[in-house]
Amino acid sequence: MPHDAEGRTLRRRLLSFISWPLLVLLGISVVADYRSAVSIAGEAYDSALGSTVVALATRLERDDDDLDIEVDIPPAADEILRSDAVDEVVYVVFDAHDKVVAGDPRLLGLPRPQVANRTILQDALLDRKKVRSASYLYQSERLQATVIVAETTLKRQRAANRILAMTFWPNLLLIASALMLVYFGVRFALKPLDALGHRIAERGSMDFSPLVEADVPGEARPLVRSINRLMGSLDRAGQAQQAFLSNAAHQLRTPLAGLQTQLDLAADALPEEARPRIRHLQDASHRLSHFTHQMLALARSSSEGALISDHRPVDMASLLEEAASDLLDAALAKGIDLGFEAGPVQVEGSRWMLREMLANLIENAIHYTPAGGCVTVRCGRGDDGRVFVEVEDDGPGIPEEERNKVFERFYRVPGTAGAGTGLGLAIVREVADRHGAEVHIGSGAAGGGARIRVDFTT
Numbered sequence: 001m002p003h004d005a006e007g008r009t010l011r012r013r014l015l016s017f018i019s020w021p022l023l024v025l026l027g028i029s030v031v032a033d034y035r036s037a038v039s040i041a042g043e044a045y046d047s048a049l050g051s052t053v054v055a056l057a058t059r060l061e062r063d064d065d066d067l068d069i070e071v072d073i074p075p076a077a078d079e080i081l082r083s084d085a086v087d088e089v090v091y092v093v094f095d096a097h098d099k100v101v102a103g104d105p106r107l108l109g110l111p112r113p114q115v116a117n118r119t120i121l122q123d124a125l126l127d128r129k130k131v132r133s134a135s136y137l138y139q140s141e142r143l144q145a146t147v148i149v150a151e152t153t154l155k156r157q158r159a160a161n162r163i164l165a166m167t168f169w170p171n172l173l174l175i176a177s178a179l180m181l182v183y184f185g186v187r188f189a190l191k192p193l194d195a196l197g198h199r200i201a202e203r204g205s206m207d208f209s210p211l212v213e214a215d216v217p218g219e220a221r222p223l224v225r226s227i228n229r230l231m232g233s234l235d236r237a238g239q240a241q242q243a244f245l246s247n248a249a250h251q252l253r254t255p256l257a258g259l260q261t262q263l264d265l266a267a268d269a270l271p272e273e274a275r276p277r278i279r280h281l282q283d284a285s286h287r288l289s290h291f292t293h294q295m296l297a298l299a300r301s302s303s304e305g306a307l308i309s310d311h312r313p314v315d316m317a318s319l320l321e322e323a324a325s326d327l328l329d330a331a332l333a334k335g336i337d338l339g340f341e342a343g344p345v346q347v348e349g350s351r352w353m354l355r356e357m358l359a360n361l362i363e364n365a366i367h368y369t370p371a372g373g374c375v376t377v378r379c380g381r382g383d384d385g386r387v388f389v390e391v392e393d394d395g396p397g398i399p400e401e402e403r404n405k406v407f408e409r410f411y412r413v414p415g416t417a418g419a420g421t422g423l424g425l426a427i428v429r430e431v432a433d434r435h436g437a438e439v440h441i442g443s444g445a446a447g448g449g450a451r452i453r454v455d456f457t458t
């Protein structure tokens, strides 16, 4: 199947309609999970940072009225700042006049709290580096000072990465399983359609029986109904054609037979010198009637109306006997020994078609075998269990390189003597095809002659 048509299958459409939104959902869900996790983790770090700044602020004032914060703050601060192994933590304490009492003066540039006695947390830049800062404006009757603590965001970043990894993989797993479920679900759901396709593909080209609607899903029923309607009309058209052809065959046979009889009678009645002309006429009318018969036989057997449903069990031995006895006169006239070896076998098929086939095979054998020759017709069951029919003669045989061509319509081996239409073996092949049988051309037992064998599959 070309790539284009494959691309338009329902399976693909369904899969892509479902998969792309699922992947987008994966993206959204990972981002959302990540954000909420980061903000929860951030809160924990913020609260630690907030405690630090409050701890420092509470050191600003002691009960003993001694306002010596310059001495008191640094040791306490150092202790806190050293406790962080990951991030760099810096602080500053300054009074109402921006005079740095302790810590790092770079922090003076950071945003300051406007409201007193509350911890303010915000993101800021320190020396172009992202930091998180906590600031506290301490105010009492005796004292106003600001404490700012800032830390780099390394551990926050690490936590965020860990969280990202932790949320990504479960989400991916979830989506992957969902995609897998979708894939198998779609396959499973479309199975009845595949089955319908197979059922149609498996049919013979001549099988016009309606498809069973109950076996297909509701969505496909209108399709099946249309197919059935179409097959119904093909079936009717085929049957009409069949009826026409067999009617035509019948209508032509009667006047042609009449013509022949009249010519025979005339031959007897006319004077001697007119006989050669009459013989030409007799020949021509004989050929005409033979040709007409073969034309119609070929048309009928290859017509769309030649249905499998017409097939019945046919007793091969008796059919062979009938066909052979029709041609017995012709054999006797040439002094040909017509032998008969028929085993009791049956095939499913159309009686008139099979009879046409046998008649053409035997007729050829008698026609092409020189006078005094030997023709044997056989039927039975082969070593492989298949039913076969075979006609063997000891005539000139059919050359190896002609064996494929002789089945073509109107083809005669060049140099073939005698009258003929080239339709006989075409009919044989057509009938064999209609019965799922194989035709094989071989040589006679003694190496010369022709042996044509038809193997039926059932």
Ligand SMILES: Nc1ncnc2c1ncn2[C@@H]1O[C@H](COP(=O)(O)OP(=O)(O)O)[C@@H](O)[C@H]1O
Residues within 6 Å of the ligand: 360, 364, 365, 368, 369, 393, 395, 396, 397, 398, 406, 411, 412, 413, 414, 416, 419, 420, 421, 422, 423, 424, 425, 426, 449, 450
């Ligand atoms: N039994 C046979 N022995 C030799 N040649 C044969 C035999 N059967 C068929 N042929 C060859 O195959 C050709 C095609 O046969 P057929 O289709 O029956 O057409 P036709 O008999 O009208 O020529 C014949 O012209 C003949 O050359």
Ligand SMILES: [Mg+2]
Residues within 6 Å of the ligand: 360, 363, 364, 420, 421, 422, 423, 424, 425
């Ligand atoms: Mg022939």
